[in-house]
Amino acid sequence: MTDWSALTDACGSAEHVPGLLDRFEADPSGVWSELMDHLCPQLDTALTAGFAALPRLAEIATGGSPKTLDWVLLAAGAIASCAPGPADPDSPLVLFPASIAVLHELTDRRLRETAGGEDYVNLLQALLSFEGVEIWDRSLDGLRTGEYEVDCPSCGVNMFVVIGQDDDDCFCCTDDCALREVQKFPLQPARAQELSALAQRLFTRAVADGQEGVARGVRYLFGRAACPDCGTGFSVAERVVAGWIP
Ligand SMILES: [Zn+2]
Incomplete structure (x- = not known):
């Protein structure tokens, strides 16, 4: 079990993060900004609570509707893009391989289904972040x-x-x-x-x-x-x- 009280998010103790994730699951598009403010501010700084949230985000993604799935994948992708690479034993890519594999597979599927260009580029970056590709997982934005x-x-x-x-x-x-x-x-x-x-x-x-x-x-x-x-x-x-x- 994750000891959330031992982790930090952007505002301090991460004790409240499980509740925040519950609310995100119920309303991904509505709670997305709040979740990112706590777990991955500016979408470029991930905190320990953000990494620890990846398994839960994989669960939410698995049960989510196609409509809400993109929000979950983009949240997880932003967090993973800020994680140390797979060479670091503390990387969430190393610690949660099953969750990362689920997120990767769902992103892969969404890429095949996504008609619009804007979400496509964001999802492509998420895919690279789950693979541990550095730099380009955050530098394809100019294509959008x-x-x-x-x-x-x-x-x-x-x-x-x-x-x-x-x-x-x-x-x-x-x-x-x-x-x-x-x-x-x-x-x-x-x-x-x-x-x-x-x-x-x-x-x-x-x-x-x-x-x-x-x-x-x-x-x-x-x-x-x-x-x-x-x-x-x-x-x-x-x-x-x-x-x-x-
Ligand atoms: Zn010159």
């Missing part, structure tokens, strides 16, 4: 928002890599493109056969799931760009990784 902010590896200028809805809408620029007309520099998407192992898997999966927009975005994200200021070519994904703050 359509924008990555990176800096030039040579001159350091800050720029936006925009991955829009079609090929004409994929470019990089140095100013905030939303604010005014800016000079747009073309991106060079990776060919599918050139993709790294992880990128290849994301691309193949998105195609298989009918997510053409996400598949195209993966080719741009793992493709190349050139700095608008100094002309230095670079890998977009490498600059995303370079700018990643754990």
